[in-house]
Amino acid sequence: xxxxxxxxxxxxxxxxxxxxxxxxxxxxxxxxxxxxxxxxxxxxxxxxxxxxxxxxxxxxxxxxxxxxxxxxxxxxxxxxxxxxxxxxxxxxxxxxxxxxxxxxxxxxxxxxxxxxxxxxxxxxxxxxxxxxxxxxxxxxxxxxxxxxxxxxxxxxxxxxxxxxxxxxxxxxxxxxxxxxxxxxxxxxxxxxxxxxxxxxxxxxxxxxxxxxxxxxxxxxxxxxxxxxxxxxxxxxxxxxxxxxxxxxxxxxxxxxxxxxxxxxxxxxxxxxxxxxxxxxxxxxxxxxxxxxxxxxxxxxxxxxxxxxxxxxxxxxxxxxxxxxxxxxxxxxxxxxxxxxxxxxxxxxxxxxxxxxxxxxxxxxxxxxxxxxxxxxxxxxxxxxxxxxxxxxxxxxxxxxxxxxxxxxxxxxxxxxxxxxxxxxxxxxxxxxxxxxxxxxxxxxxxxxxxxxxxxxxxxxxxxxxxx
DNA sequence: TCCGATCTACGTAAACTTGG
DNA sequence: CCAAGTTTACGTAGATCGGA
Numbered sequence: 309x310x311x312x313x314x315x316x317x318x319x320x321x322x323x324x325x326x327x328x329x330x331x332x333x334x335x336x337x338x339x340x341x342x343x344x345x346x347x348x349x350x351x352x353x354x355x356x357x358x359x360x361x362x363x364x365x366x367x368x369x370x371x372x373x374x375x376x377x378x379x380x381x382x383x384x385x386x387x388x389x390x391x392x393x394x395x396x397x398x399x400x401x402x403x404x405x406x407x408x409x410x411x412x413x414x415x416x417x418x419x420x421x422x423x424x425x426x427x428x429x430x431x432x433x434x435x436x437x438x439x440x441x442x443x444x445x446x447x448x449x450x451x452x453x454x455x456x457x458x459x460x461x462x463x464x465x466x467x468x469x470x471x472x473x474x475x476x477x478x479x480x481x482x483x484x485x486x487x488x489x490x491x492x493x494x495x496x497x498x499x500x501x502x503x504x505x506x507x508x509x510x511x512x513x514x515x516x517x518x519x520x521x522x523x524x525x526x527x528x529x530x531x532x533x534x535x536x537x538x539x540x541x542x543x544x545x546x547x548x549x550x551x552x553x554x555x556x557x558x559x560x561x562x563x564x565x566x567x568x569x570x571x572x573x574x575x576x577x578x579x580x581x582x583x584x585x586x587x588x589x590x591x592x593x594x595x596x597x598x599x600x601x602x603x604x605x606x607x608x609x610x611x612x613x614x615x616x617x618x619x620x621x622x623x624x625x626x627x628x629x630x631x632x633x634x635x636x637x638x639x640x641x642x643x644x645x646x647x648x649x650x651x652x653x654x655x656x657x658x659x660x661x662x663x664x665x666x667x668x669x670x671x672x673x674x675x676x677x678x679x680x681x682x683x684x685x686x687x688x689x690x691x692x693x694x695x696x697x698x699x700x701x702x703x704x705x706x707x708x709x710x711x712x713x714x715x716x717x718x719x720x721x722x723x724x725x726x727x728x729x730x731x732x733x734x735x736x737x738x739x740x741x742x743x744x745x746x747x748x749x750x751x752x753x754x755x756x757x758x759x760x761x762x763x764x765x766x767x768x769x770x771x772x773x774x775x
Numbered sequence: 776t777c778c779g780a781t782c783t784a785c786g787t788a789a790a791c792t793t794g795g
Numbered sequence: 796c797c798a799a800g801t802t803t804a805c806g807t808a809g810a811t812c813g814g815a
Contacts, residue, residue, distance in 0.1 A: 328795085671791080712803090764779095764813080
């Protein structure tokens with residue numbers, strides 16, 4: 309009993325403070341990281357932001373300690389950015405200009421759905437209406453639909469549900485059409501203007517989406533009084549409508565992520581750069597450093613010693629974080645070159661474990677390091693996590709990533725004989741012959757991710773098209 | 776009604792995350 | 796870093812659906 313207790317204690321004490329600080333810093337994204345630095349500077353007088361331009365901080369610090377503390381308190385009130393700007397931030401140097409421009413490019417706000425709609429709302433609505441419209445627009449979900457309760461919105465805005473409904477209905481006519489719809493059918497209907505040509509299509513959307521999903525074509529044909537050919541044409545038109553008004557603005561989701569790295573492609577291949585701009589440089593306060601050399605009472609000395617140790621620890625941790633992120637990113641980029649060049653299909657299976665072994669780190673370290681980290685490239689932001697992919701057992705060890713298998717399934721289905729669509733079972737068998745050992749169940753999962761219907765449904769669809 | 780295909784629920788192992 | 800906890804991918808088996 310006592311032995312076991314002892315063992316437990318020793319294992320948990322292994323973690324030394326350096327590692328601890330570092331592990332705490334590692335998973336933070338840029339924004340959180342800067343926040344953390346600010347915190348540390350505020351709470352540790354031993355830490356100072358490097359200031360190559362003015363001596364202000366130092367001279368005022370020499371006045372007396374209370375003055376300095378007061379100053380630090382004042383600074384804490386300001387926003388982080390302005391605080392550091394005042395203190396002479398790292399100014400961009402000439403050969404970094406390009407990088408800066410690249411960063412600007414990625415952080416420049418692209419218009420998102422809400423902005424886009426608000427722009428139209430401003431020209432369309434009165435001031436009072438605009439107030440309601442704003443509420444609606446900023447409460448759309450990620451698909452561009454409104455799933456807010458009208459009643460609670462009405463009471464929050466101090467107006468009637470009818471007024472809200474009226475505004476909402478008008479917004480569905482904005483570009484992209486169908487925004488703020490409450491259901492799929494409403495969204496689609498908003499994209500089909502009411503005119504004689506569209507009557508049947510509108511009826512199809514209004515009452516038969518469910519039938520369509522269940523492939524009850526006979527029923528629909530009877531109800532709408534159309535033949536197969538015409539139904540087929542209607543479905544074609546339906547397909548061209550957009551079920552997700554927000555899709556055009558999709559990329560904005562990641563716009564808010566703070567970018568840590570920059571991916572540059574040049575004649576030598578890919579290069580990873582850590583974005584240093586905006587990062588404060590920290591150093592140990594020389595004022596307190598000198599103070600430590602003078603005679604001091606015991607308490608002050610031990611306090612300062614402690615702060616000093618913490619400060620060094622923190623500065624080391626900063627440096628280590630940077631090195632590790634760059635090292636991992638570089639490794640990922642060389643491993644997944646094809647993925648960067650040709651897209652996700654070419655992603656190779658790669659687990660954190662493998663990377664950990666290759667770089668001689670612990671798996672958990674990798675996990676922390678890639679968390680919330682993004683890399684800016686000429687094709688947009690890439691999450692470090694997206695470099696990883698499960699492997700599927702192939703003939704010679706792990707050879708196929710989920711992406712490539714998915715791609716193969718799509719190919720097989722695309723080239724199947726229309727008279728006899730392949731069942732998941734047959735597809736699985738075919739894949740097995742190619743050396744990809746996955747089960748029927750797995751085929752189904754991937755097939756569904758590809759948005760492909762099952763074999764019997766496909767048979768229906770082919771029939772419909774064939775006639 | 777039969778039979779193949781799909782669905783549903785549950786189990787397992789490996790991958791990943793997180794606190795100390 | 797380690798170990799414990801959580802998530803994910805995938806498998807199995809029996810139930811259920813739907814077309815010929």
